[in-house]
Amino acid sequence: MTIEVTLGLVGVGRIGVMHANNISALNGTEQDRTLAQDGVQVRLKLTDVAEEHARSVAVSVGAEFVGSVEELIASGVDGLVIATGTATHPDLIRAGVDAGIPVFCEKPVAVNVAESVPVLDYIREKNGVVQIGHQRRFDAGYLEAKRAYEAGELGWIHSVRAVTCDMTPPPVQFLATSGGLFRDCSVHDFDILRWLTGKEIVEVYAKGSNNGDPAIGEVGDVDTALAVVTFDDGTVGTVSASRYNGAGHDVRLELQGSEGSVLVGMDEQMAVRSAEPGVGFPTGTPHLTFAERFDQAYRSEMAAFVELVRGQRKNPCTPEDAVAASKVADAAQESLETGVPVRVAA
Numbered sequence: 001m002t003i004e005v006t007l008g009l010v011g012v013g014r015i016g017v018m019h020a021n022n023i024s025a026l027n028g029t030e031q032d033r034t035l036a037q038d039g040v041q042v043r044l045k046l047t048d049v050a051e052e053h054a055r056s057v058a059v060s061v062g063a064e065f066v067g068s069v070e071e072l073i074a075s076g077v078d079g080l081v082i083a084t085g086t087a088t089h090p091d092l093i094r095a096g097v098d099a100g101i102p103v104f105c106e107k108p109v110a111v112n113v114a115e116s117v118p119v120l121d122y123i124r125e126k127n128g129v130v131q132i133g134h135q136r137r138f139d140a141g142y143l144e145a146k147r148a149y150e151a152g153e154l155g156w157i158h159s160v161r162a163v164t165c166d167m168t169p170p171p172v173q174f175l176a177t178s179g180g181l182f183r184d185c186s187v188h189d190f191d192i193l194r195w196l197t198g199k200e201i202v203e204v205y206a207k208g209s210n211n212g213d214p215a216i217g218e219v220g221d222v223d224t225a226l227a228v229v230t231f232d233d234g235t236v237g238t239v240s241a242s243r244y245n246g247a248g249h250d251v252r253l254e255l256q257g258s259e260g261s262v263l264v265g266m267d268e269q270m271a272v273r274s275a276e277p278g279v280g281f282p283t284g285t286p287h288l289t290f291a292e293r294f295d296q297a298y299r300s301e302m303a304a305f306v307e308l309v310r311g312q313r314k315n316p317c318t319p320e321d322a323v324a325a326s327k328v329a330d331a332a333q334e335s336l337e338t339g340v341p342v343r344v345a346a
């Protein structure tokens, strides 16, 4: 017997196109073995205010174009996927919750924590189911690091070092409304650190610099930044990010423990070369973009959302989780602006 699950996607920009492709590919890929076994067929309907573009995306991924979000929801979709700009997330999340369907929304919940809180309250009041897009929770490397940590293979952790570097900056128009490097980029590291260690980050001390395109500074952002983070048990770590890493998209997490250390991102495609004579590793071509680096994670994330829609799994990333990571990002931004360490809001 075939079970049809229809997802409605709003927004087919940079990340929405990728989700459209991944949803359309769900029938017949590695990630959907469970779906295939259960005879699930995933169908996709999509919309975007940029209608012509959305129509062409729909044709290219074999989806149905729908004229508006209202029409999309009214057409009876089983789940709503939101991949529009951040400012639109709260209203669209509410629309999905009002329709009584599970929602997947790209991170973050809203442009800042203050605007996220009423959304969390609304979801809770209405018993909504909302998964937020922190795809690293599905990445094989982070999953293995979490397993090793939880199995006690690393002993107790004394230091963590997280790195996220884009190859080139996104458009300045995007940066102008992104909330800054910590909220846009390092928020993924803040989320994964909480998820992986089960510890809360309680204080952040951040510094940043602008030695690249002056336009980034003109819109109030930095192109490179580093935050010293302190966890609730006193463990310390650093979270650094840059928009300029010509060697490729560089994402790493080093967990150093009393018994052993692991490094997420140390594969043949890591965007770092050894300075040691005679060392050939890594031999592959580095990932160039976040889409390449996390291709498997984004696919697994969408497969997980289908399972959530079918009521077959726990929510893998709740809005509360996402807002907790955003609180750390807010503290980092405040520290960057004020030059002093900032306590993370409870």
Ligand SMILES: NC(=O)c1ccc[n+]([C@@H]2O[C@H](COP(=O)([O-])OP(=O)(O)OC[C@H]3O[C@@H](n4cnc5c(N)ncnc54)[C@H](O)[C@@H]3O)[C@@H](O)[C@H]2O)c1
Binding pocket: 010, 011, 012, 013, 014, 015, 016, 047, 048, 049, 050, 069, 083, 084, 085, 086, 088, 106, 107, 108, 133, 134, 135, 290
């Ligand atoms: N998880 C990740 O790794 C990751 C990576 C990139 C972006 N994001 C998040 O994804 C979101 C989108 O980012 P992006 O870079 O794809 O942006 P984008 O500007 O490239 O795309 C947004 C799209 O949404 C459309 N849109 C805007 N408002 C709409 C509305 N009300 N109804 C229908 N369509 C609408 C726009 O026309 C555009 O095509 C942001 O919140 C961003 O933080 C997450």
